[in-house]
Amino acid sequence: MSEPAVAVIGVTKIFPVPFQRRSVVALRDLTLRVSPGQIYGLLGPNGSGKSTTLKIILGLVPPTKGRAEIFGKDSNLVASREAVGFLPESPYFHKYLTGEETLRFHGKLGGLRGAALKNRVEELLALVGLTNARKRRLGGYSKGMLQRIGLAQALVHEPALVVLDEPTAGVDPAGAGEIRDLILHLKERGITVLLSSHLLGQVQEICDRVGILANGVLVREGALDDLLGIENQTELVLENASPELLGEIETLASKRGARVLDRRRPRTSLERVFLEATESPREQTRRDTP
Amino acid sequence: MMRVFVVLISVALFGVAKLPAEHALAKAHRDLHFRDVDFNLGLREQIGQLGFVAALSGFRSLVADGLFIQAHVAWERTEWGRVLLLFRQVTTLQPRVILFWDMAAWHMAWNASTAAINNPAQPRLALRIKAQREYFALGKDFLERGIRNNPERPQLYEALGRLYRDKYIDHEHAAEFFGKGAALPEAPSYLKRFAAYELSQCPGHEREAYDRLHALYASGENERLPTLLRRLKEMEIKLDIPLDQRIPDRLP
Amino acid sequence: MIRPRHRAFSLGRIVAITGNTLTELTRLKVFYVLLLFALVLIGTSIFMAQLTFQQEFQVVKDIALGAMSIFTSLLAVVTTARLLPQEIEDRTIYTILAKPVPRVEYLLGKLLGVLLLLALSIIAMGALFFIVLYLREQTVLYETTRQMSTAPPEQMADALRAVRASAFSAGLLPGIAIIYVKACLLASLTLFVSTFATTTVFTTVVMVFVYFIGHLQGIAREYWLQNNSAGWITKSLLALVALLFPDLQLFNRTDDIIAGNAIPLALFLKTATLGLFYTGFYLLLAWSLFFRKEL
Ligand SMILES: Nc1ncnc2c1ncn2[C@@H]1O[C@H](COP(=O)(O)OP(=O)(O)O)[C@@H](O)[C@H]1O
Ligand SMILES: [Mg+2]
Numbered sequence: 010m011s012e013p014a015v016a017v018i019g020v021t022k023i024f025p026v027p028f029q030r031r032s033v034v035a036l037r038d039l040t041l042r043v044s045p046g047q048i049y050g051l052l053g054p055n056g057s058g059k060s061t062t063l064k065i066i067l068g069l070v071p072p073t074k075g076r077a078e079i080f081g082k083d084s085n086l087v088a089s090r091e092a093v094g095f096l097p098e099s100p101y102f103h104k105y106l107t108g109e110e111t112l113r114f115h116g117k118l119g120g121l122r123g124a125a126l127k128n129r130v131e132e133l134l135a136l137v138g139l140t141n142a143r144k145r146r147l148g149g150y151s152k153g154m155l156q157r158i159g160l161a162q163a164l165v166h167e168p169a170l171v172v173l174d175e176p177t178a179g180v181d182p183a184g185a186g187e188i189r190d191l192i193l194h195l196k197e198r199g200i201t202v203l204l205s206s207h208l209l210g211q212v213q214e215i216c217d218r219v220g221i222l223a224n225g226v227l228v229r230e231g232a233l234d235d236l237l238g239i240e241n242q243t244e245l246v247l248e249n250a251s252p253e254l255l256g257e258i259e260t261l262a263s264k265r266g267a268r269v270l271d272r273r274r275p276r277t278s279l280e281r282v283f284l285e286a287t288e289s290p291r292e293q294t295r296r297d298t299p
Numbered sequence: 300m301m302r303v304f305v306v307l308i309s310v311a312l313f314g315v316a317k318l319p320a321e322h323a324l325a326k327a328h329r330d331l332h333f334r335d336v337d338f339n340l341g342l343r344e345q346i347g348q349l350g351f352v353a354a355l356s357g358f359r360s361l362v363a364d365g366l367f368i369q370a371h372v373a374w375e376r377t378e379w380g381r382v383l384l385l386f387r388q389v390t391t392l393q394p395r396v397i398l399f400w401d402m403a404a405w406h407m408a409w410n411a412s413t414a415a416i417n418n419p420a421q422p423r424l425a426l427r428i429k430a431q432r433e434y435f436a437l438g439k440d441f442l443e444r445g446i447r448n449n450p451e452r453p454q455l456y457e458a459l460g461r462l463y464r465d466k467y468i469d470h471e472h473a474a475e476f477f478g479k480g481a482a483l484p485e486a487p488s489y490l491k492r493f494a495a496y497e498l499s500q501c502p503g504h505e506r507e508a509y510d511r512l513h514a515l516y517a518s519g520e521n522e523r524l525p526t527l528l529r530r531l532k533e534m535e536i537k538l539d540i541p542l543d544q545r546i547p548d549r550l551p
Numbered sequence: 552m553i554r555p556r557h558r559a560f561s562l563g564r565i566v567a568i569t570g571n572t573l574t575e576l577t578r579l580k581v582f583y584v585l586l587l588f589a590l591v592l593i594g595t596s597i598f599m600a601q602l603t604f605q606q607e608f609q610v611v612k613d614i615a616l617g618a619m620s621i622f623t624s625l626l627a628v629v630t631t632a633r634l635l636p637q638e639i640e641d642r643t644i645y646t647i648l649a650k651p652v653p654r655v656e657y658l659l660g661k662l663l664g665v666l667l668l669l670a671l672s673i674i675a676m677g678a679l680f681f682i683v684l685y686l687r688e689q690t691v692l693y694e695t696t697r698q699m700s701t702a703p704p705e706q707m708a709d710a711l712r713a714v715r716a717s718a719f720s721a722g723l724l725p726g727i728a729i730i731y732v733k734a735c736l737l738a739s740l741t742l743f744v745s746t747f748a749t750t751t752v753f754t755t756v757v758m759v760f761v762y763f764i765g766h767l768q769g770i771a772r773e774y775w776l777q778n779n780s781a782g783w784i785t786k787s788l789l790a791l792v793a794l795l796f797p798d799l800q801l802f803n804r805t806d807d808i809i810a811g812n813a814i815p816l817a818l819f820l821k822t823a824t825l826g827l828f829y830t831g832f833y834l835l836l837a838w839s840l841f842f843r844k845e846l
Contacts (some may be wrong), residue, residue: 027749067649069846087559087653095649105578117567118650120558162646171677172649277780298707303747313832314794320825321798322776325769327818328621328801357620357803358764360613377594395810398605452811487709521705 011271012081014170014201015066016051017041018188020075035061036077036225043203043218048196050212053204055223059205060098062222066203067095071290075124079170092193094163098174100155104148108139110156111147113166119166133161137191153184160191173204174267177211189215242270336355354392367399379411383437387503390441397454400445435466435498457482460497463466470551491515492527501532503545509534516546565660572664574629581668584622588676591618592683604691608717609809611687616726616805617682623673623734624762631741632667632754644846655838658742662834665738673731680691688718716811725819726808732826733802737762739833740797746840765799768792796827 022036035056043049051059064070066077068084082089093207102111112130134140137157147155156176165169176192177185192202192215206212213219220252221229229236247254259269326499355364370385386403393399412434423429442459449455464473476499481490492515497506515522523533528546535545563839594613638644647657699707741758748754774781775789801822804814 037774064645064846067645069645069648071843071845087651090649090651093649095646097642097645100646101643101644103575103641104647106571107577107824111697114567114571114647115650118564118652120561120563120651122563133625159646166650302840306840309836309839310792317825317828318772318793320821321769321772321801323803324818324825325773325798326820327821328804328807331807331812331818332816355763355766356593357799358617359615359803360806360809364610364613367606393806393810395807395812396609398609402606410598410843488705524703 012045013040013042014045014080015043015067015077015172015203016078016081018075018077020065020077021063021107022058022065022070023073030218034148034225036065036072039222039225039227041220041230043170043201044293045201046196046199047217048130048192048204048215050216050219051203051222052209052212052219053207055207057207057222058225059207059222060174061225062188063095063205065204065217066172067093070100081286087254091166093168094166094168094171096156096159096163096173096176099179100159102147102155102158103160105146107144107146108150108154109134111158112161114161116165121166125144129165129167133164136164136194137161138187151186153180156184156188157191158181161189168200171204173202176204177205177206223254229267250288323499330386330524353410359392363389363396363399367394368404370402373408374410376422377414379399379406379414379434382406382411386441394445394448395447397445400441400449400455401458404438404441404445404458406438407434407441412438435462438462438466451483451485453480453483453486453490456483459495460490460493464497470497471504474498474501474504492522492524496526496530499534505534505537509518509538513546559653559658562634565656565663568647568652568657568660569663569667571668572634576664576668579630579664581626581630582672584670585625585675585679588622589679591615592679594749595606596683596687603738604687605717606713607687607691613631613806615676615683616723616730616809619676619680619727619843620730620733620803620805622676623669623730624737626672627665627669627734628755628758628762630668630740630743630760631662631738631749632758633751634661634665634742635745636748636751636754639846646846651781654747654841658838658841660839662742665742666735668718669731669734669738673727674733677727682835684718690818715746720808720811720813722808722811722813723805725814725816726805729802729804729822729826730818732823733799733829735797736802736826736829737832739837743837743840744832746844759764761796762799765796766803767800768796768798769800772798802826 017039020039024035026032039058039062041051042142051062053059054163061070063253065072066079066084068090071085077084079089080092082092103114108134109130112133113126114124116129131140135142137160138229139154139158139161142150142154147158150158159177160171160173163173163194173192176188180188189211192204195202204212204216213233216233218232219230220227255272262269265297307377316530366385366389370382370389373381373385386406387397389399390396390403412431415430415434416427418427418430421430439459441463442455442462445455446459457480460473460480462478463469469547477494477497479492480486491511495508495511495515498504498511503506509531512527512534514529516531531546532548534540592615594609595611635644638647644657648654651799692711693708696707696715698709699710702710737758740761741754744757745754748757771789772793775786775793781789804822808814
């Protein structure tokens with residue numbers, strides 16, 4: 010299937026600044042394609058135009074020039090939103106609704122009714138681990154819980170594409186990890202994911218493909234491996250290797266015309282240290298607790 | 300900018316379309332005596348800028364009630380000039396409320412006039428009587444204007460009849476207004492009787508009074524009240540009605 | 552996955568948004584307004600003890616219906632004015648409009664939520680008003696019966712009829728219905744203003760002006776249509792008011808109804824229809840601006 014899940018074609022967005030002659034160019038001639046089944050990361054510093062791009066894809070903001078499509082349907086058409094779920098940047102929901110009511114409400118907007126709606130809500134509450142918090146008002150949810158209910162809300166009408174604006178921003182590493190796991194789970198189920206982030210580290214492990222925005226221009230784009238891999242270098246990680254063995258490898262390498270550039274101990278990431286240190290005591294309480 | 304223009308144009312076009320409907324509706328309401336108040340400059344000076352604006356913006360009845368309550372307080376303090384002024388405003392604001400005309404006239408012709416004739420500050424009787432007469436006239440004026448605004452309601456005719464009967468002792472006019480009131484569809488049954496009683500006291504109208512009283516008498520047991528019987532007997536005597544045509548003598 | 556084709560218009564979605572809006576509004580404690588109404592009603596009833604029953608009923612009706620008119624108008628403007636800004640500020644509008652929900656359905660759902668709230672409020676106020684009126688009527692009837700126990704039955708009947716006539720009249724119901732229609736019109740107009748306003752305060756201020764000018768529109772219109780001698784500046788000013796503003800005075804029929812003039816059904820229906828036309832038109836305008844609004 011060749012039809013892209015998302016196509017952004019030559020989009021320019023200019024925001025007028027009220028009461029001034031000046032205007033802000035948020036996006037400049039942006040073209041972007043997301044293939045079905047991929048996790049696509051839109052990266053860039055704050056103010057680079059990520060949110061604007063996503064809003065144009067969802068038809069929330071009309072582009073000044075160009076157009077966007079979802080599975081071949083123009084974003085201006087309401088019907089294009091059938092196949093997409095959206096998690097806005099730091100989403101807020103109606104504080105007076107419980108988690109379950111929030112999902113029911115959005116499910117109805119997505120066209121679900123009756124038993125189908127009920128089952129779907131159950132399923133999603135279980136998926137995002139909020140079954141025990143279902144009867145609590147969102148006013149009392151933690152940031153991570155809100156992000157998860159937001160994700161569930163985006164999935165309620167079983168879209169083939171989800172668009173997530175900064176899904177891990179402001180969430181602690183454990184919460185971010187859970188959200189990453191959820192995103193990978195979506196990919197397994199064949200759902201295309203388009204996400205944005207200004208924290209590269211948080212998403213680089215899960216993205217298949219990334220685009221880097223700077224000042225509204227797509228400066229880099231490609232598969233993650235291609236972007237990060239250095240063509241002519243390979244990393245070996247050995248366990249229990251003696252200094253003699255390492256010497257032999259080095260000699261062998263130079264015999265064959267290769268060269269060992271660097272020898273170092275791999276370091277675990279700080280994030281992993283944090284997670285291991287905090288995991289055990291939090292394990293029983295972290296779910297459903299702010 | 301373009302859109303603002305388009306929106307303004309559509310509002311104006313809708314305005315053109317709705318104008319005849321609004322005009323016709325307003326007229327229909329007016330024709331039904333849903334008369335809107337004539338907001339003249341005088342009223343604005345009387346009730347003040349704030350009250351005037353409020354009265355214009357749909358709070359007319361509330362402004363009128365406020366003034367009415369003030370009038371009530373002024374009455375308790377026997378400040379008659381203030382009572383008069385306030386009732387003029389109240390009736391201007393709410394010309395369709397019978398009660399306000401009735402109250403205004405009653406305060407003038409009954410309360411203020413009594414106070415005037417008993418005014419200890421005025422030693423000269425002639426002047427006291429003159430003042431009393433003026434208050435009668437003010438009461439009469441309220442009722443006449445009230446009737447002009449509400450010609451289909453019997454209450455103010457009745458009040459005017461009472462004013463002529465009790466204050467001016469003018470039976471002829473009293474009979475006239477009781478009669479006018481009695482002719483209206485909403486009239487209470489006693490107005491016809493009142494009109495006939497008054498007529499029976501007007502010299503020269505004995506025959507007509509007798510006929511009316513007799514007709515009432517003939518209309519059933521309900522009408523045969525002691526006063527009616529007494530007046531009817533008086534007329535029989537005055538007119539020398541033959542004995543066999545007279546009503547049976549049931550008076551003690 | 553098999554998915555039913557997208558429906559361009561869905562009552563279910565509108566009902567969902569309406570329900571959501573109503574829930575939101577009821578949790579805003581707007582019903583304190585009803586409490587205030589009850590206090591006003593009870594307050595006047597206490598004061599009324601010094602007046603005769605006709606005066607009392609007149610004033611109670613004036614004040615109750617006047618308060619109903621003010622409170623529903625106020626409720627309509629204040630609740631509608633913050634509807635869109637609040638949703639945009641809370642960013643809840645993004646998740647809603649990112650679903651396959653046409654914007655016109657969103658606006659309609661929001662407006663219906665407000666109209667439902669207004670209906671509930673006016674029903675509650677009306678019920679309270681009728682209960683107070685009924686209780687006072689019964690008291691006065693009882694007192695009259697006692698005071699006139701020696702009078703002839705015909706006079707007694709007359710007096711009781713007078714009491715009943717000055718308390719209840721069926722004409723009050725269409726009067727209250729028209730108050731509601733006026734509130735609907737104001738809510739819809741507020742929604743329209745809020746689609747281009749930048750702040751809630753701006754919307755509210757605009758609506759206060761509209762409210763006052765709307766009540767003068769009738770005078771301006773009649774003057775413009777009849778008077779040919781006015782200068783062209785005056786005439787264009789009057790025409791502008793007559794064309795751009797609704798005649799709100801048409802929806803103030805309670806004064807006359809309290810005075811005892813029943814409003815004929817046909818006239819009532821025409822007035823209500825005009826109000827609903829206005830409501831629909833302003834919704835359409837709101838949609839035309841909201842259709843491609845940047846969020
Ligand atoms: N509604 C708006 N009005 C004016 N300028 C805006 C608006 N939304 C975004 N911008 C501007 O567009 C640029 C891109 O913003 P955004 O897409 O939110 O960036 P990011 O999500 O990458 O942080 C910024 O300079 C921002 O100030
Ligand atoms: Mg952003």
